[in-house]
Amino acid sequence: MIKGILAQTTIDIPLDATTKSLVGLLGVLTIALMVLMFWYYARKLFGKHPPLHEELQAVRKEFHDGDEKLDQKIEDLRLEARRSESSMHKKLNGIARNTYLIAGKLGVKTIPTADEE
Numbered sequence: 001m002i003k004g005i006l007a008q009t010t011i012d013i014p015l016d017a018t019t020k021s022l023v024g025l026l027g028v029l030t031i032a033l034m035v036l037m038f039w040y041y042a043r044k045l046f047g048k049h050p051p052l053h054e055e056l057q058a059v060r061k062e063f064h065d066g067d068e069k070l071d072q073k074i075e076d077l078r079l080e081a082r083r084s085e086s087s088m089h090k091k092l093n094g095i096a097r098n099t100y101l102i103a104g105k106l107g108v109k110t111i112p113t114a115d116e117e
């Protein structure tokens with residue numbers, strides 16, 4: 001029954017009025033968007049900004065702190081390399097000494113090392 005009533009009633013919406021109202025709504029939305037964009041960029045342009053020299057000082061301080069950290073890390077790596085080099089020299093000298101003692105016991109002539117000369 002409801003289908004029959006709905007099928008009998010037709011609503012004629014003129015296409016010209018619909019088009020005009022949609023174009024008008026689109027125009028209003030466009031103008032609102034333009035106003036909001038203008039407000040956003042004006043605030044961004046004229047808003048409060050910290051002075052440029054303060055920003056540069058903050059950046060320089062950050063680089064300086066990073067530079068000090070890198071210098072400390074490089075120095076730590078150098079110390080570690082010296083320690084491992086010294087340890088390696090001690091081990092090699094011990095091996096050379098043991099080789100010399102074994103060769104001496106076996107009666108083999110060896111070339112003297114720098115420590116033995």
